[in-house]
Amino acid sequence: MSALSPALVIAGAGATGIACALAAARQKIPVVLLEKSDRLGGTVTGALIHTLGGFFDDRGDALNPGLSAELIDRLVEASPYTCKRRIGKTWVLNVDPAIYQQVISRWLNEYPGINVCYRTGISHAAINAQRIEAVTVNCDEQSRTLDTLAVVDATGRADIVRSIDSLWVSEGSALAGLIVQLGGVSPGTLDFPKGPALLRHIRKAVENHELPPECATLWLDGGVYPDEIYLKFNLPANDYDHARMLTVVNRLLAFLQVRPGFADAFIRCDGQLGIRDGGRVYGDYTLTEADLKQGRQFDDAVCRAAWPIEYWHPEHGVSLDYFPPGHSYQIPLKALKVGGLNNFFAAGKCFSAEPRAQASARVVGSCWAMGEGLINAYFGKS
Template sequence: MMGISCDILVVGGGMAGISAAIKAAREGACTLLVEKNGFPGGIPVSGMHRYICGLFPTGDQVPFKTLNGGIAEEICSGLKGLSSDTGIIQMGKVYLLSFRTKDLVTILKSLSEKQIGLGILYEKKVVSVKTKNSFIKSVTAEGQTGKIRIIPRKVIDCSGDGTLIRLSRAAHQLSTARERQLAGFCFKIKGINDPGEMAPISVPYCISGAVRRKKLPPYLKYTKFTPGDVSGEGYCLISIPAGGGREKISKAINYAVKVHAVLSESLSTFHDSYIYELSSVIVEREGLRMTGEYTLTKEDVLSASKFNDGVVKNAWPIEIWDRKKGPSFQYLAPGTYYEIPLRCLKSRDIKNLYCAGRCISASPEALGSTRVMGTCISLGEQAGLAAAKELIVS
């Protein structure tokens, strides 16, 4: 088996992982990023997201800069530079950045590939970990070209679902599948004839009616529609219960086909439409979370708590997609934000393990606010910075 040593190993090249790896390398650490897909971006790319949430403060004025600066600001201005459609939009009480998937991949690739001191292995999946005396000693990743054994000094788990946390048996929390928030599945539709662009309203209304008539399962009533980049296309996001095995993806595809059939039957604007693309994965809102030196709570979020070791600011509401009640939002007071302490990114028991993104130490409610893309970018950046600084001390 091939072997390689590095200062910092980052597992997962989603928003958190790319930022963690870039920052660690910028701080002078010899850094390796391992990603099982052949592209960066994680859930937002596979799940066909359209808006970056969690980048901006709230308030009456349209914000002119991001809440956290740093890599979030670089990604934001890079996206704006690539497409004139990209911009800040207001949705209710919050501000978001619209983006095109291909632009996001371009920016993440260009920032990471030009970074000196950063090596990237795509299409390699971390499969096992060796620990000794509460330290991760080695990590094995495998892909089509074989296995590789990595000996890192520090590890940052940015896998979204907490792969490293689970494999190293670090303390963690995981709600049961029944308690977990609804997962999502996205598909792209073309051939819509909707000059009035009423689809974001008419689609959920039409699908709710079909659910009431028992033509579709109950959680499909939370279906959302977002217009695409050009007229005649759009994205449908359907909700699926969390958990389940491989057969779940075929179930999700089946639901997507049924949802589309109802739309083309009931809405004249969808008569000639067709499913152009289906997401390759079901994307989970909630998964395994590390138990860190501190666990962020719902009260911390809603009372805009600040901490001595606060490293990331966030103003995004607590967004819960409950299996029975559907989506709900709890907002912070306008113009305020809370901080996420560095202790939420440090394992309580595995001494050289950090995490960032979706698997940080937070209660399920607090995670409903911290997991959005903009916040994940800054969490990754701070984990990369902290891990690199610790190298100098140790």
């Protein structure tokens, strides 16, 4: 770890953390980007998210300029299969998670001022005069203290906030998601009306105990490439058993393989459990559902958002609350500021918001815009 000190220290190399790092590097601010795993990309690459929401409004136009727009351009340039796609009343960016990871890795490598540290986390924060003056980071059983310009918790679970004071975090209860890529599927297998009919067949098989109960929440989606589909399970996070779910997936695959289009299907890749709400901090301001629905504007706004309130209730499943045509809302800096500390922020999925407000703002596009907007607001846009 050879970063300059003091530095902007960011925990979490997902959408928000990467956007923070790039925005800071463009202002010549030294950055230490800490990632507890051994790869970049957060939920997109870890949980295999191929439909990236939050970049567009309901007309399909870009919501936020800057890094978000540049990311789209880079992803489109990297693969002819990257494309804008309409799903219901929303627009998403269809992208291969592996391409996403390649693009962000190359992007970060363009900036020598960004020091990326894998398998690394913060173990201690030294606080004085309402500022975090230094943090102790651990990597491969070695520790080092870094002086800090500011600290951003972009872990998605408020890990750094919890390590300072767990009372600053409200726990989440939304269902998590498990995504599995299937390859070898005949093109057009999910085309209307075949897709909905297959899903009804799966639901009936669960009712008749031919398939495990975990398949009752299943959604099917076309993939990025013509021969793949994505299986999307929605599950409680607290008692998740990955070995059990691999058994469920194999039973479902066997069930599908005797149906049209699936004879040659195989498991291409299975993702980590994707946590939709791993806890939200109590910030200087809590963004409310009313703020979203009123399209509230803030003097310290860091970005705009417009994704519907996509709330995955632990008992009742998903509900989608769409906004009126042309509607958007703002996310303020004060909802990212934590614990009364002047240089400590939690951004991305764990920012300060009511559960249903977080259910709209947590998507990838909003997190990219939130990360860049935080840096520009705190350090001043160059």
